[in-house]
Amino acid sequence: xxxxxxxxxxxxxxRSTASYALSGKRSxxxxxxxxxxxxxxxxxxxPNAGARALATSQTRVIGLFAQFLPDEFAxxxxxxxxxxSDTARELGYDILMVTDSDGPAALRRITDSRMVDGVVLLxxxxxxxxxxxxxxxxxxxxxxxxxxxxxxLDVFDLDFPEAGRLMVSHLAELGHRELVLxxxxxxxxxxxxxxxxxxxxxxxxxxxxRGVTLHAVxxxxxxxxxxxxxxxxxxxxxxxxxxxxxNEAAAAALPSVLHAxxxxxxxxxxxxxxxxxxxxxxxxxxxxxxxxxxDRLGSMAVRQLVxxxxxxxxxxxxxxxxxxxxxxxxxxxxxxxRP
Amino acid sequence: xxxxxxxxxxxxxxRSTASYALSGKRSxxxxxxxxxxxxxxxxxxxPNAGARALATSQTRVIGLFAQFLPDEFAxxxxxxxxxxSDTARELGYDILMVTDSDGPAALRRITDSRMVDGVVLLxxxxxxxxxxxxxxxxxxxxxxxxxxxxxxLDVFDLDFPEAGRLMVSHLAELGHRELVLxxxxxxxxxxxxxxxxxxxxxxxxxxxxRGVTLHAVxxxxxxxxxxxxxxxxxxxxxxxxxxxxxNEAAAAALPSVLHAxxxxxxxxxxxxxxxxxxxxxxxxxxxxxxxxxxDRLGSMAVRQLVxxxxxxxxxxxxxxxxxxxxxxxxxxxxxxxRP
DNA sequence: CTGAAAGCGCTTACAG
DNA sequence: CTGAAAGCGCTTACAG
Numbered sequence: 001x002x003x004x005x006x007x008x009x010x011x012x013x014x015r016s017t018a019s020y021a022l023s024g025k026r027s028x029x030x031x032x033x034x035x036x037x038x039x040x041x042x043x044x045x046x047p048n049a050g051a052r053a054l055a056t057s058q059t060r061v062i063g064l065f066a067q068f069l070p071d072e073f074a075x076x077x078x079x080x081x082x083x084x085s086d087t088a089r090e091l092g093y094d095i096l097m098v099t100d101s102d103g104p105a106a107l108r109r110i111t112d113s114r115m116v117d118g119v120v121l122l123x124x125x126x127x128x129x130x131x132x133x134x135x136x137x138x139x140x141x142x143x144x145x146x147x148x149x150x151x152x153l154d155v156f157d158l159d160f161p162e163a164g165r166l167m168v169s170h171l172a173e174l175g176h177r178e179l180v181l182x183x184x185x186x187x188x189x190x191x192x193x194x195x196x197x198x199x200x201x202x203x204x205x206x207x208x209x210r211g212v213t214l215h216a217v218x219x220x221x222x223x224x225x226x227x228x229x230x231x232x233x234x235x236x237x238x239x240x241x242x243x244x245x246x247n248e249a250a251a252a253a254l255p256s257v258l259h260a261x262x263x264x265x266x267x268x269x270x271x272x273x274x275x276x277x278x279x280x281x282x283x284x285x286x287x288x289x290x291x292x293x294x295d296r297l298g299s300m301a302v303r304q305l306v307x308x309x310x311x312x313x314x315x316x317x318x319x320x321x322x323x324x325x326x327x328x329x330x331x332x333x334x335x336x337x338r339p
Numbered sequence: 340x341x342x343x344x345x346x347x348x349x350x351x352x353x354r355s356t357a358s359y360a361l362s363g364k365r366s367x368x369x370x371x372x373x374x375x376x377x378x379x380x381x382x383x384x385x386p387n388a389g390a391r392a393l394a395t396s397q398t399r400v401i402g403l404f405a406q407f408l409p410d411e412f413a414x415x416x417x418x419x420x421x422x423x424s425d426t427a428r429e430l431g432y433d434i435l436m437v438t439d440s441d442g443p444a445a446l447r448r449i450t451d452s453r454m455v456d457g458v459v460l461l462x463x464x465x466x467x468x469x470x471x472x473x474x475x476x477x478x479x480x481x482x483x484x485x486x487x488x489x490x491x492l493d494v495f496d497l498d499f500p501e502a503g504r505l506m507v508s509h510l511a512e513l514g515h516r517e518l519v520l521x522x523x524x525x526x527x528x529x530x531x532x533x534x535x536x537x538x539x540x541x542x543x544x545x546x547x548x549r550g551v552t553l554h555a556v557x558x559x560x561x562x563x564x565x566x567x568x569x570x571x572x573x574x575x576x577x578x579x580x581x582x583x584x585x586n587e588a589a590a591a592a593l594p595s596v597l598h599a600x601x602x603x604x605x606x607x608x609x610x611x612x613x614x615x616x617x618x619x620x621x622x623x624x625x626x627x628x629x630x631x632x633x634d635r636l637g638s639m640a641v642r643q644l645v646x647x648x649x650x651x652x653x654x655x656x657x658x659x660x661x662x663x664x665x666x667x668x669x670x671x672x673x674x675x676x677r678p
Numbered sequence: 679c680t681g682a683a684a685g686c687g688c689t690t691a692c693a694g
Numbered sequence: 695c696t697g698a699a700a701g702c703g704c705t706t707a708c709a710g
Contacts, residue, residue, distance in 0.1 A: 001451070003687055014697045019689060026690095029695060046451035050398065051687035053389030055701045061454075064436070064482050068421060074621075075414045082407060088365070094454070097436040099402070101423050112340070112385035115400075140340065223623035256595060282413075284562035320454065342703055353681045358705060365706095368679060393686045585709035 002043035010039035053325045063116035072223045073248040083298025103130045111137035118305040125192025140308040142301040154304045164203030171242040172210040175336045179242040181221040181249045208292040224327035227253040241337035245273040252283045287333040290326045341382035349378035402455040410560045412587040422637025442469045450476035457644040464531025479647040481640040493643045498662035499534045503542030506583045511549045512673045515581040521558040521589045566592040580676035584612040609673040627673040629665045
């Protein structure tokens with residue numbers, strides 16, 4: 001493999017000149033620059049990443065921490081990852097993907113060994129045990145998901161309370177008086193998935209404010225189970241005319257549940273889900289939905305991270321917590337209830 | 340950040356002794372080893388990955404190349420990735436995830452810069468333009484997917500021809516005389532997805548050998564379209580009693596298509612799909628299926644790669660092409676046709 | 679059993 | 695505008 005010494009020799013210059021000619025960090029005569037470039041392409045020279053990292057303390061690699069938990073919908077996770085990965089590449093960074101089950105240990109290993117310039121964490125829990133490690137690390141960190149304590153980190157998430165209010169107010173204004181909200185499984189909450197109760201509590205409050213009845217329940221995240229649960233729910237609440245779904249598996253199962261009962265949306269039920277457009281397309285879900293914007297959130301996290309990595313000013317800026325405003329994607333699954 | 344010089348100083352030994360005490364590459368007195376270990380934990384020392392890579396020419400990182408093409412089913416891709424990632428971690432390697440659309444350029448960048456010790460490629464095309472780059476690289480490469488030319492590479496794939504024969508012979512032996520095989524979209528083939536026609540041609544031959552009629556068609560990979568196509572297919576071939584699905588979207592759509600027509604499997608149609616158990620569970624598909632074993636294939640690829648990376652003997656072993664034998668997962672969706 | 683030194687391949691002050 | 699040299703933090707022959 002060619003080194004910069006080979007390039008320098010072939011171009012008839014010193015190693016430092018070859019290096020500067022390539023980095024552009026000081027002015028170089030056109031003639032020398034051309035000779036160096038010619039040598040580079042003749043030798044097929046690519047800088048050794050380890051040597052460069054050692055010299056500059058920069059790896060141009062971002063660590064991406066994602067856990068594929070059995071009770072979370074894997075394809076949804078993937079959307080966040082691709083948002084991160086695509087934006088990172090666009091900004092000239094590669095992605096070290098970490099899926100270890102022991103998050104804190106893996107995080108310490110990756111940051112302490114200086115394999116990455118910064119880190120993006122997904123699956124954020126309310127009290128996430130990776131956060132103390134991340135705060136102690138020299139590298140900056142960005143989270144997709146809102147923990148209890150955001151100090152020292154940049155945080156990006158959907159505004160789940162606003163999503164809950166939006167779902168309820170939209171149906172309340174159409175005249176619905178009794179709604180059912182199906183959330184993620186209870187153990188997602190127990191594991192620290194705060195977005196579940198953030199949406200639910202806000203929905204509950206909005207319902208009370210508007211004098212609407214809201215039945216808030218947890219649903220399974222696996223297919224056969226959630227189908228039966230949905231069916232039972234419809235039986236249990238015959239007066240309900242609106243369904244709110246903060247649970248991907250429930251959204252995916254609902255069409256066949258309704259179908260099996262000879263019902264449909266919006267005729268018999270107005271329905272609003274919370275998932276990504278991509279998810280809706282994959283499962284051809286006919287429901288209006290609150291866009292969870294995984295790719296946009298992943299992209300925002302990387303951009304902020306890179307700003308901190310690259311600019312000395314950026315590194316000192318106060319940390320941000322940005323909650324993106326939910327938007328309703330209209331697929332025509334809501335209308336006033338039947339009289 | 341502590342360096343090995345700090346550790347050596349605190350332990351009162353030379354840097355080389357500290358290094359050897361940690362690597363165990365030469366014998367060290369118990370007392371010195373303990374002092375070094377104590378210094379390491381007191382300082383929280385973690386070796387700098389870049390420096391180590393520079394000194395040893397080993398990064399303990401494996402490159403994972405995956406493309407998320409719009410017409411391939413993303414969750415299925417994810418299963419391969421997790422198979423690779425989990426096994427790599429088990430063997431002490433991290434994963435550099437590369438999703439660039441320009442595969443050859445990204446591959447050259449990653450290998451020439453020595454960011455990785457080896458590479459696993461997914462989405463292999465018949466004439467994959469990444470393969471010449473991989474063969475020219477210093478690092479070993481493993482493929483999940485079978486290209487036209489396997490020289491210089493370790494290759495792992497499902498035995499698709501055998502899968503096709505198995506599907507057909509299973510239904511033929513039950514007495515079915517007219518089958519429909521729904522494959523992936525035509526442009527997957529045009530892009531080089533040889534597994535599509537490998538399965539189809541073998542199925543076709545097996546059908547001829549047994550005097551069974553096989554209608555082989557391409558289906559869409561997106562949900563609303565494939566549903567209509569399946570429905571049209573059933574109309575077009577009223578005599579068909581068996582459905583073979585080498586198309587995830589078709590498998591996911593079939594239950595509701597049958598349901599809408601008041602039909603079910605196995606009563607009206609015997610059905611065999613080709614997908615992973617995980618996929619079947621996610622979509623709660625009630626069909627017997629040929630396991631595509633993405634996690635197993637990913638794992639095999641990494642193990643072989645690591646063997647080549649780590650043992651000088653392994654590096655010289657002849658390259659292998661391993662096609663795993665399809666197995667039928669029985670979910671009771673096949674039976675003899677109705678008289 | 680241990681240490682002093684060279685070297686991996688870069689970048690970047692320092693000098694001219 | 696260019697070069698000689700130091701240094702990033704490791705590992706590993708070489709010597710004792």
